Amino acid sequence: MTDGKKKRTHVIRKPPKAPPPKWNPRIVVFACNWCSYAGADTAGVSRIQHQPHFRMIRVMCSGRIQPGFVLRAFERGADGVLVSGCHFGDCHYVNGNERAVEQFEKTMNIVKLLGLEEGRLRLEWISAAEGARFAQVINEFTDQVRDLGPSPLNGQNHTEKTQTEST
Amino acid sequence: MDAGRHPLIDVVTNAEVISCEGEPGDFRARVRKSPRYVHEDLCVACGLCTDVCPQVGGNEFDVGLKARKAIYRPFPQSVPSTYVIDPDACLNLYGCLSEKQRLKLEKIQKLKHRKKDDYQPSLLACGHCLKACNVDAIDFDMRPEEFEVDAGAVLVAIGFKEFDARKLGNYGYGRFPNVVTSLEFERMLNASGVTQGHVVRPSDMETPKRIVFIQCVGARGEGGRPYCSRFCCMNAVKDSMLVRQHDPEVEDVTILYTDLRAFGKGYDDFVQRSKDEKSADYVRGRPAKIDFVPEDDTLEVFVEDTLGHNQRRIPADMVVLSVAAAPNDGAKKLAKILGIEVDQHGFIARRDPAVSAVETTREGMYACGSAVGPQVIPDCVAQASAGAARAQLFLTGHRVEEEKEPVEPMDLSGPPRVGVLVCHCGINIAGLLDVKKLARGAGVIPDVVVSKTHLFACSSAGQDELVKMIEEYDLNRIVVAACTPRTHEPVFREACAEIGFNPYLLEMVNIRDQCSWVHVEDREGAQEKAKALIRMGIAKVRHLQPLEAGEVPMNRSALVVGGGIGGIQAAMDLAFQGLPVTLVEKTNRLGGRLAEPNVKYLYPNMRPAAEILTEKVKRLEASGARVLLNTEVEDIKGFVGNFEISIKGKTQETLQVGAIILAVGADLHDPAGEYGSGKLSNVVTSQDLERRFFDLDKGGSLSPDGGQPSSASFILCVGSRDPEGFTGCSRYCCPTAIKQALELCKKGIDTTIFYRDIRTISFGAEEMYREARGHGVLFVRIPSDHKAEVIGDGRATAVRCFDDLLGRTLEVPTDLVVLSVGMKPRQPETDRFHDMLKASVGLDGFFLERHPELAPVETVVEGVLLAGTVQGPKDIVDTVAQASAAAAKASVFLAFDKVKLDPIVAAVVEEKCRACGTCIDICPFHAPEFVEDPPGVTVARINASLCKGCGTCASWCPSGAIVCKHFTDRQMHAMIDAFFDEEPEPVAVDDAKEQVAR
């Protein structure tokens, strides 16, 4: 089974729309373990298809997501950043998501100061059961960022390499 | 898998019980273990033997679709993971002869070789596998072994057998190769199955374009078993969706059904989605026959479409028969050996399912799952736990403290040496992604020492592979790219912990649930994504720190909230184990809905509810549980092992408990305003009617207008399956309505039931349904998007609706209208406990279980469990089973004196702390506090047993003094960076890195 002989096209479906979009954005999604990450898993279990141009970074709670993370992502060339967590009242840690909103607002201000479009940063609440919504948010956001085009910061700070210093 | 690894579970395969004596608490069973001819402890499951075996035997697991060798591994995740020889297929005589024949042969041989007295008869004709095996695990001299097992209790879980579709000649199963059973179809869809997930026609191995599913084959009467098999409807719906996803060549899928029994939680939504996505064409009708069209090797299904009102011939390339579940062959024999009974169908009989879902007719013997009747998986799992809970009662005193040999922790210091294991997950991942390329790509990333793939990383072979990698390459960091860490991280962590590898130096990358499953339409994008995710995982793992789990004492007692039948059951199950249990009930009596004067008889056994309740309450009293009536829970603090609960009843009190079982029940839908309820005098709910039955003996009347009505109409699904309200099915109403209708009918009242699908899935309900039809109860089917209308002025005179089966609008005169109201989440309890416990609530408003199949009674909050209708609508049988399951799960926590704390918490770097107090303000768990250490220097310190590890304080600390372990700033930044750092192209790959393990 692992001999790689099988190259059937059974899994590929025809792309949904005729001309495939030429440029694909690079999007970072921060998700909390209990709701939005779980919601993405639910989308998986229910096989709800969506666009693949985002990368998930899991944290335990959206409250962990500090402005530094988002800005780091933009600095390194992200075209969009999605911050997600549990619906209000559902946070596994009581009110981490309320804190996340405060952080998010701060971040948004800086992002605007940097001259980035507002549409590149988004906050969404997605519950563990909302697989379909997760897929929908991803598709919408991807399209939105695609319309905005590459981030103006893209390609600037690429020289700096990951530092592997120890703690 | 877990069972195979558990220190207290011995798995004996290839074995049967031949006798069982003794009494509850002290059974002695004799077990005969047939030889597998392979030593379990030696076999490494390398598969070399299978490669050389020349002999081919039938394959039961792949239901005859694929041949297998005589030495084989039953299936990839088998426990034990070793190979086994099929004596009927093996060429070596020893294997295929009976004891008697063999002795005879030995004698002949000895006679032949009389002269050489040290002659050992050898009947090895082949022996290829013997030579191939590197570890000498194969042994043809193995004989059946018999041994005795001491047991306090016996739990029967023998499962079911497929109904033999050959018995229904008109469907041509066995005659036409392209008529397959649902099980065979399922094997094809399975990634590790015969066809690796592709559906093919057995006649020519081509993908079928048109597939027809036929439901209820051999079930619900008609030529087979009288009951409903419960799981087949959803199975067909699921398969129809899956097959379309896997094979776009499949053009038409038709499901021929009678009633769509989507009764489980979220099932109706699933069916709706399948209809929205048009993944299948639903036709109501039972086919008369299937014909073979030899000209083009296709099939033709003859069916009367009962909704379209025409005869149809549906052409098909393949027909899938959703066959019924039948009792297992050995059930009768086993029952005899164990001294228990079987029911009229041949399943293991239960004393009274409404009292206990798992008790057989003999004390100390329990049965669960499909051994007692067809089940869906969530119910099976709940029942299995229930069985375990009951069995535990006989095992008290046998509680074994986890006394694991502490393993010497490995020295993992030094620069990172990362190992990467990429999982194929059968074709779940490998079907879309090029996993070998992923592994190769990962192999050239700096610090990665070895990178491999595995067919099923989570199987025991996969874990062994991981361990081997660690040892062989001296790794100190691991990345497993497979499914979601939410379910599988514990599995891999444990495998690491077992060899002393700090489990927190492992990172899982989700390339299945969040990649290969959801990006089918963009293979390239998915590959890119997986590549990046692995790169990010490696970046994170470089910075991971070994963490140690702390411990806090466990309060070995439990709180049960709610004194309904579920609460009573859970409380007594725990109390009988000798654990202190407190049951709090808001009202002044136990019994919940059962104690209301509106439940008279309980199906299936038609015993009076009051009798069952009295029996339960008596047992509860005997169990020693503390019962507090008129008491409410005011506040809950703390965490598993250390909950602090303020209750208010006659007195105010604070309880310290280790686990909480929520059994607050559900409310009934209030139909006010619907169907003339409240306006028309003779419109009642099913509960009203039940109460009237009750009052009948006391001189009451059945109709609110007095006297006996001449005719009655039941309207089902009031408040259930409602796109605007509760979209799910309330499960209990169909059987209840039929039970009531039957009773009315017997009184000479003309009774009509207006339904959408009859979902008589409960035990014995299908039989009741048939009986009702026999008695002349009229069943009128209305389409799901229509609603019946109650006509009348001041008093209902008729029900008007569109009859789906007749295809026209009917007006049925009626003297009484009964609304079968569904369940809804109980308020304000659901909201209150949701607030206090932080346990999630699902879209339907009911408490959400952690996983429908794997953890049906657990919540996301450790130590908080669900019993009964808090989790979703259920009938009594299922409620009682679930309550016992919750008790069993609670006792798992309560078995230990200590709780292990999650080491993923926040900690203050005290040199950096400026004691601003931000963290103290922010933390909802009051984990940080100011301390003076050394005297004169105030810093914040975080109490690790209160900290839950959300990391919010770490992101708020203005001095950056708080580290959120396992999610540190550095780790997060490394991940972000890695997304945008393209790795070097894998050019020259050194051999060690390219190895691919099976």
Ligand code: FES
């Ligand atoms: S846990 Fe999801 S936002 Fe806090």
